[in-house]
Amino acid sequence: MHEMRLTLGYPPSVNTYWRSVAGRVLISRKGREYRIGCLARVLMPPQSFGKARLKVTIGCWMPDNRRRDLDNLPKAILDALQHAKMYVDDSQIDDLRIWRIGLDRQDPRVEIEISEIGS
16 A cells, blocks of 8 residues: 545544543543544555555644644544554654644544655
């Protein structure tokens, strides 16, 4: 596989993705629900980039006009894709780009393009 495009729901920010419980840092309920939703979309049909070096581009359709830091979004997305076995580890990503496409109150989402470096 050399390239893949997919659309996922709008992710929880990194500020709500993690929770501290009894001294341990865990993925929050919101984070786990996001991962499960992504898993269902990615596994139909199952695909994987294995251990290839990757470029990932994420276009974001925002849910509202609030000020948001784009750098808070990729963690949940990349972890969910790793959990779905799209790649072995997100350390394989050598080129990561994220951009704000626009506003869509009805269907906030992220449009993702993953490609192998050099293909």
